[in-house]
Amino acid sequence: MSSEPSALLPLDTALERLLALADATPIIDCEEVTLDQAQGRVLADALLAGLDLPPWDNSAMDGYALNLADWQGEPLPVGQRLFAGSAPTLLQPGSCARIFTGAPLPEGADCVEMQENVEVLADGRVRFLQPLRTRQNVRPKGQETRIGDCVLAAGSRLGPIELGLAASLGQASLRVRRRPRVAVLSTGDELVEPGLPLGPGQIYNSNRRVLCSWLQRLGCTVVDVGILPDDAQATREALARLGEVDLILSSGGVSVGEADFLGQVLREAGELAFWKLAIKPGKPLTCGHYRGVPVLGLPGNPASTLVTFALLARPYLLRRLGVTSVVPLGFDVPSGFVWSKPGKRREYLRARVEQGRAVMYANQSSGVLLSAAWAEGLVEVRENTTFSEGDPVRFIPFSEVLN
Numbered sequence: 493m494s495s496e497p498s499a500l501l502p503l504d505t506a507l508e509r510l511l512a513l514a515d516a517t518p519i520i521d522c523e524e525v526t527l528d529q530a531q532g533r534v535l536a537d538a539l540l541a542g543l544d545l546p547p548w549d550n551s552a553m554d555g556y557a558l559n560l561a562d563w564q565g566e567p568l569p570v571g572q573r574l575f576a577g578s579a580p581t582l583l584q585p586g587s588c589a590r591i592f593t594g595a596p597l598p599e600g601a602d603c604v605e606m607q608e609n610v611e612v613l614a615d616g617r618v619r620f621l622q623p624l625r626t627r628q629n630v631r632p633k634g635q636e637t638r639i640g641d642c643v644l645a646a647g648s649r650l651g652p653i654e655l656g657l658a659a660s661l662g663q664a665s666l667r668v669r670r671r672p673r674v675a676v677l678s679t680g681d682e683l684v685e686p687g688l689p690l691g692p693g694q695i696y697n698s699n700r701r702v703l704c705s706w707l708q709r710l711g712c713t714v715v716d717v718g719i720l721p722d723d724a725q726a727t728r729e730a731l732a733r734l735g736e737v738d739l740i741l742s743s744g745g746v747s748v749g750e751a752d753f754l755g756q757v758l759r760e761a762g763e764l765a766f767w768k769l770a771i772k773p774g775k776p777l778t779c780g781h782y783r784g785v786p787v788l789g790l791p792g793n794p795a796s797t798l799v800t801f802a803l804l805a806r807p808y809l810l811r812r813l814g815v816t817s818v819v820p821l822g823f824d825v826p827s828g829f830v831w832s833k834p835g836k837r838r839e840y841l842r843a844r845v846e847q848g849r850a851v852m853y854a855n856q857s858s859g860v861l862l863s864a865a866w867a868e869g870l871v872e873v874r875e876n877t878t879f880s881e882g883d884p885v886r887f888i889p890f891s892e893v894l895n
């Protein structure tokens with residue numbers, strides 16, 4: 493496979509291909525879960541409002557409800573007191589109702605005045621001090637939803653807001669896509685798990701932690717395979733033990749190294765394509781299947797693992813669950829640095845925003861995970877571009893992808 497710059501695959505093309513693969517292998521099984529179990533899950537069917545919200549006209553203020561149409565400007569006696577949760581009775585002609593925020597408007601009332609704008613006379617009658625408008629301070633029935641409205645599309649990711657909305661409609665449980673089962677493999681004989689002593693030439697396995705934690709946040713069930721030894725037979729056996737998984741996600745061993753036992757074993761029982769992406773970090777990526785199970789192989793450098801997971805593996809997984817909008821949002825901020833050397837690969841700099849300007853971590857080596865811990869997101873530097881300080885650059889906050 494050529495590694496000529498012209499052969500580099502643009503990120504957008506790689507993403508399109510991955511999303512097409514995801515669309516072809518959706519995870520469609522569903523389960524019903526209570527709202528407290530639904531955090532981070534993907535809604536299986538559109539949620540239709542079973543209620544008008546609010547179910548009745550109600551007051552937006554603590555104050556007094558009256559019938560403006562019949563009122564001549566005179567002080568009004570208070571006929572009833574209505575709290576949120578009260579059941580109102582008909583507003584008697586020539587009276588007003590004491591009403592509190594959220595209480596249903598009594599039939600016959602068409603206006604609420606806030607208590608700050610009235611004077612309560614010694615005999616208990618209420619004098620209205622300001623001009624009034626029909627329907628002022630009234631929250632109309634159905635202003636938020638009408639019965640049958642689609643409030644959440646199928647494929648919505650369920651976060652606090654979506655779950656709150658479902659609760660406001662009286663929904664105790666929701667049908668969601670089942671959790672994807674993702675096998676996480678780390679490759680490389682140099683890797684050691686934290687807690688164990690390091691031998692010569694060894695480093696601690698950080699990608700496993702990054703990927704397992706991230707996948708859990710994404711609502712996946714992680715099948716943590718740990719470190720695969722650099723040995724074909726042991727790798728074969730580890731893969732054969734996997735059981736039912738929806739994705740095999742590995743890190744490391746995807747470049748041109750010679751110790752690519754995982755690749756060898758995957759190829760024996762499947763297919764594997766090597767992609768060279770026009771992004772930095774994260775150039776090498778493998779994509780294929782093992783006995784029909786999709787495989788994504790991320791590059792092993794920690795910042796490369798992070799960037800390829802954020803921009804490719806995460807959208808791919810979400811799309812398999814039916815999420816339509818999978819590309820992280822970014823926004824433009826003035827750059828706090830100069831970019832004078834146009835690159836052939838789109839760069840994702842670990843950066844943060846300080847005093848309204850994007851600043852990057854000084855060491856952008858793909859081996860430095862600390863760059864990402866220091867950063868609050870990624871500055872996207874497009875291919876073949878340069879910019880000066882103050883020019884707008886695209887900033888993708890980590891909060892957009894770390895969920």
Ligand SMILES: Nc1nc2c(c(=O)[nH]1)N[C@H]1C(S)=C(S)[C@@H](COP(=O)(O)OP(=O)(O)OC[C@H]3O[C@@H](n4cnc5c(N)ncnc54)[C@H](O)[C@@H]3O)O[C@H]1N2
Pocket residue numbers: 495678679680682683695696697698699700743744745746747748749773774775776790791792793794796858859
């Ligand atoms: N001759 C070439 N060499 C390399 C190329 C190339 O095009 N030609 N590409 C470079 C780029 S870019 C990247 S990215 C890496 C990708 O390498 P691999 O995915 O094969 O990863 P490894 O060689 O296994 O590891 C790279 C680096 O990352 C460390 N690593 C791996 N796994 C972990 C882990 N789980 N936790 C922490 N650190 C890990 C590993 O020790 C290496 O330092 O290849 C370049 N080389």
Ligand code: MOO
Pocket residue numbers: 771772773774775776791793795796858859
């Ligand atoms: O893609 Mo590599 O990730 O540039 O180090």
